[in-house]
Amino acid sequence: MASTIRVRATSSGETTEVQALIQHPMDSGFVKDAKGEIIPAHFIQQLTFEHDGKNVFTADWGGGVSKDPYVKFAFKGGKKGDDLKISWVDNKGATDTTTAKIQ
């Protein structure tokens, strides 16, 4: 299966800007479907970004983050061609991981 994680990491020399877009329903557990039944909570709880063996960003998310979540941040360092490792885990224990090259 194709990765659920799409990431663009761009180095400007001094800093690396990271944009990530993840495919996930992010069901909060408060929304009802067409039949009036509650759609059970299903959302990413933690998303981590690692560069050079070091954690550069951690997101703790609740069900209030939009479907197919997007996040943008930047860190100092990071060169073109470096690896950036991205992982997430959701409230049902599902996970996905990908490694992107910094551009």
Next chain:
Amino acid sequence: MTDVGFSATRRLILQGAGAVALVGLGNLLFGLTPALAAANDKYPEEAFKAKSEADAIKALYGKTAEPSDKVKMDAPEIAENGAVVPISVMTTLADVTSISFLVSENPVVLVASYKIPAGTLPNVANRIKMARTSNVIVVVEAGGKLYSASKEVKVTVGGCGG
């Protein structure tokens, strides 16, 4: 798996060592909270159950935030679709360790909390859901203190209702 086990043990030891050192200094209450907060990279389960912004902030950080004009939030005046509200924050505060987003009128007030290690810029953008018109609050932890900014966002169609 061994990595996880190792770092968890190491954290416990460091935490224990920190606590002992601080007790030695007779500085227990003042010193313990930051030591615990720094060592805590677990998912903050309790904070994501809080029904009020004060409870959520307390569960996350164990202290209260003061408003600061150094925390700059970019949020729309009116969000036509509450399911996708783009919010970003930047700050000129130094030594930022964490940034959190809260929506007062959501059933779960805490939406997202980001850990900012040294070397990562205190500048985050994301997209959140809003049940209805509400204050959006951003909390920034910098140098062990909490600063906040708040803005009302009007929601035309809620993103959490059924």
